[in-house]
Amino acid sequence: MDETNRKAPKRIARTVLNSLKGGVVPRIGLPYIAVGRKSEIEALLHDVDIIADGGASFRFIVGRYGSGKSFLLQIIRNYVMDRGFIVADADLSPERRLQGTRGQGLATYRELIGNLSTKTKPEGGALTLILDRWISSVQSETMMERGAALGDPDLSVLVDRKINAVTSSVSELVHGFEFAKLLSAYYHAYIDGDDEKKAKVIRWFRGEYTLKSEAKEALGVNMVITDDDWYEYLKLFATFFRLAGYSGMMIMIDELVNIYKIPNSITRQYNYEKMLTMYNDTLQGKAKYLGIIMGATPQAVEDKRRGIYSYEALRSRLAEGRFSKPGVRDLLAPVIRLEPLTAEEMLILCEKLAEMHADLYGYERKVTTEDLAAFIKIEFERIGADLNITPREVIRDFIELLDLLYQHPSMDVLELISSDEFSYSKSEAVSDAAQQQFVEFRI
DSSP states (O other), X not given: OOGGGSOOOHHHHHHHHHHHHTTOOOSSOGGGTOOSOHHHHHHHHHHHHHHHTTOEEEEEEEOXXXXXXXXXXXXXXXXXXXXXXXXXXXXXXTTBOSSOSSSHHHHHHHHHHHTOBBTTBTTSOOHHHHHHHHHHHHHHHHHHHHTOOTTOHHHHHHHHHHHHHHHHHHHTSTTHHHHHHHHHHHHHHHHHTOHHHHHHHHHHHTTOOOOHHHHHHHHSOOOOOOTTTHHHHHHHHHHHHHHTTOOEEEEEEEOTHHHHTXXXXXXXXXXXXXXXXXXXXXXTTSSOSEEEEEEEOHHHHHOXXXXXXXXXXXXXXXXXXXXXBTTBOOTTSSEEEOOOOOHHHHXXXXXXXXXXXXXXXXXXXXXXXXXXXXXXHHXXXXXXXXXXXXXXXXXXXXXXXXXXXXXXXXXXXXXXXXXXXXXXXXXXXXXXHHHHHHHHHHO
């Protein structure tokens, strides 16, 4: 049954409402509140089909804070996991970049691998599960094909051959030999019940060995994942995951604004150079079964002094053509710019939230469609709202309104949203948002 046509379980409803009120996108329950973004979602799902067929894709999702970037990323994340993809996501920060001199690039890799998620383990930390399931599935397939049973000497030989076929395919890629050797080591540790050896291999895959000598002593490989080559290992993982029975790998990296904020211009350029490498690989066929989506603010992309467009090789590839304009965007281009949700879409979203809130707390819904329309009208008529209002602000206001009405049943909806206090505080908030946006652009 379509999740949008039935009530959300209370556990999910509580998570959704608490997350949204706190200004955070929930990881579960999104289909119950999804509104708008149909064209953007369809464009990204077109990429998913390409990736599953052995291709690769790279997209930027561009929108202001609170405009719905993270929401869109989570929608796609949930969809691709349902389609058999493995997803890795990370937010950049001062400690996590694409490239750095103090391990910031490796820190991003570690975050991505730590957040590996599948449909059956959507909360992350799925690497061990993926490897164990791969070995178990190879064993089961072999047993069915040969009619063998566990403990059969022939079974071990046949499974070895199938495992070796996968590792041989991976070993042909850059850094693939060591990667394949470690996959084989994990397999044999799994068969022998050697949990300590399995843990060491997992540590290596997570990028937790920093010295080659340490890796050599523990696993017999004279190689560690570094700031310079971590992206190559993501390409290896994408190929391996496909060989292990998954549809492909989707990488989601948000908060590119943290590269834009790097004060040192040379460091910024190194990060943009790494971004260019990833972009070129996906478009030139050097990566397979791999999708990359990055989230950024307009300033982080368009500022020609320190944004992505300050790196000419990226600007020339990503800049919009002459025919795109607000309302008529090319959604097949590398950059997807999020248009604001319409008042009608926000009204539908508030309807869903009102129903969810009433179901969660077990009361008969008091807020009417007319009340919702009045609330949306006031929100969209604020001074500067046409440029600065975002779904996040409207949603937080609305959930606060629902909470107050639930706790104080005698309060009148229209009286509350029409009060001078509400109007003044909202106008002031919009003005502050406009000022903050100006300040960020001038940084």
